[in-house]
Amino acid sequence: MPQMPACGLNLSGGLQGRITPEGGCPGRFFTSRRYDIDNGTMTIFDGENLPLGRLAAGEDGFTGRAETGEAITLTRALYE
Numbered sequence: 001m002p003q004m005p006a007c008g009l010n011l012s013g014g015l016q017g018r019i020t021p022e023g024g025c026p027g028r029f030f031t032s033r034r035y036d037i038d039n040g041t042m043t044i045f046d047g048e049n050l051p052l053g054r055l056a057a058g059e060d061g062f063t064g065r066a067e068t069g070e071a072i073t074l075t076r077a078l079y080e
Helices: none
Strands: 009-013 015-020 032-039 041-046 050-060 062-064 071-074
Touching: 009 032, 015 071, 050 071
Parallel strands: none
Antiparallel strands: 009 015, 015 032, 032 041, 041 050, 050 062, 062 071
16 A cells, blocks of 8 residues: 555544644545544544544554545654
8 A cells, every 4th residue: 555645633622622634634634623532542523523534542642544444643743
């Protein structure tokens, strides 16, 4: 499978919150609008409340699959 491009998603909130995509997101992730975290699993939803992907918590972030089957990884970027 080809390497997918990275994109920025700004998350605000706690276990449930809003997402603001920065642009350049592959697939439908440019439509990300909110997330829920339940029992260590993050689900990302679009503006129509349809799931875009599900990710499990790990040591360095979240990993999982998009609803279309592509592997996805969510890590925290630190800005100085």
